[in-house]
Amino acid sequence: MLILFIIGTAGSGKSLLTAAFSEWLKISKQNVAVVNLDPGVLKLPYSPDVDVRNYVDIGSLMEEYGLGPNGALIMAADLIADEIERISKEIEELKSDIVLVDTSGQMELFAFRASGPYIASELTREPKAIIYLFDCVFSVNPLNYVSNLFLSAAVYNRFLLPQVHLLSKCDLLPKDEVDKIVDWSASRKALEVSIEEKLEGTKRLLSRNMMNALYQLGLKFLLIPLSAKTNEGMTNFNMALERILAGGEKYTY
Numbered sequence: 001m002l003i004l005f006i007i008g009t010a011g012s013g014k015s016l017l018t019a020a021f022s023e024w025l026k027i028s029k030q031n032v033a034v035v036n037l038d039p040g041v042l043k044l045p046y047s048p049d050v051d052v053r054n055y056v057d058i059g060s061l062m063e064e065y066g067l068g069p070n071g072a073l074i075m076a077a078d079l080i081a082d083e084i085e086r087i088s089k090e091i092e093e094l095k096s097d098i099v100l101v102d103t104s105g106q107m108e109l110f111a112f113r114a115s116g117p118y119i120a121s122e123l124t125r126e127p128k129a130i131i132y133l134f135d136c137v138f139s140v141n142p143l144n145y146v147s148n149l150f151l152s153a154a155v156y157n158r159f160l161l162p163q164v165h166l167l168s169k170c171d172l173l174p175k176d177e178v179d180k181i182v183d184w185s186a187s188r189k190a191l192e193v194s195i196e197e198k199l200e201g202t203k204r205l206l207s208r209n210m211m212n213a214l215y216q217l218g219l220k221f222l223l224i225p226l227s228a229k230t231n232e233g234m235t236n237f238n239m240a241l242e243r244i245l246a247g248g249e250k251y252t253y
């Protein structure tokens with residue numbers, strides 16, 4: 001069993017990717033299960049095999065403790081951590097080869113609070129990886145792109161798990177724009193040129209320094225463009241997973 005946590009900024013396409021990739025895997029005859037780890041979601045584009053909303057209810061937390069939606073989500077994350085054994089058991093009983101875990105829109109809850117990494121490490125003893133989503137539309141500006149790189153580096157530092165980076169919603173941009181963002185992820189020079197071209201003043205200086213800091217950390221994030229609407233990039237994504245996580249083998253062993 002391989003557990004994949006889908007993480008990304010709010011609205012970056014985590015839930016739709018979970019839906020589309022699980023369907024894609026089913027067509028490829030893989031034994032896949034889907035877990036919803038977002039307690040605040042009202043409607044999902046898939047039917048989860050395991051749903052955290054069966055363990056915690058945001059509405060009653062808000063009412064009972066007089067919390068706003070974010071306060072309730074923070075409390076919910078701690079309550080999920082308390083239920084982790086039962087949730088793990090439910091996942092293990094599915095006996096799937098690959099499990100997609102859709103996480104909360106409030107990424108900082110999962111990535112930066114103590115409960116997130118605790119949940120990730122305690123959710124079964126199976127091998128795990130992170131799928132980090134860069135929203136294509138948001139990443140088209142080099143400053144946003146570099147800021148998102150920082151977020152993904154922060155996630156990496158928290159989890160220290162293999163991490164695959166996707167450029168989500170790639171159907172929303174012309175191909176040359178998508179290619180340019182992928183180039184930034186592959187070549188420092190390409191990113192540097194765009195920072196010089198597209199930014200000025202403090203933004204240029206900051207972006208350049210942030211980029212240099214990231215390169216100093218030695219973290220390299222090659223982006224795979226992907227669309228959950230057209231399924232473009234699914235094969236590349238799947239190949240990257242097999243390469244990184246199963247040494248080139250299928251997940252079904």
Ligand SMILES: Nc1nc2c(ncn2[C@@H]2O[C@H](COP(=O)(O)OP(=O)(O)OP(=O)(O)O)[C@@H](O)[C@H]2O)c(=O)[nH]1
Pocket residue numbers: 008009010011012013014015016017038103104105106168169170171172226227228229230
């Ligand atoms: N065109 C296009 N739209 C997409 C794609 N993926 C997601 N969307 C749209 O983007 C919006 C957000 O998608 P979600 O899958 O709900 O994103 P999310 O990251 O789960 O959002 P939160 O859980 O609220 O943070 C929805 O309107 C989706 O239909 C894609 O690949 N292409």
Ligand SMILES: [Mg+2]
Pocket residue numbers: 014015016038041102103104105
């Ligand atoms: Mg979602």
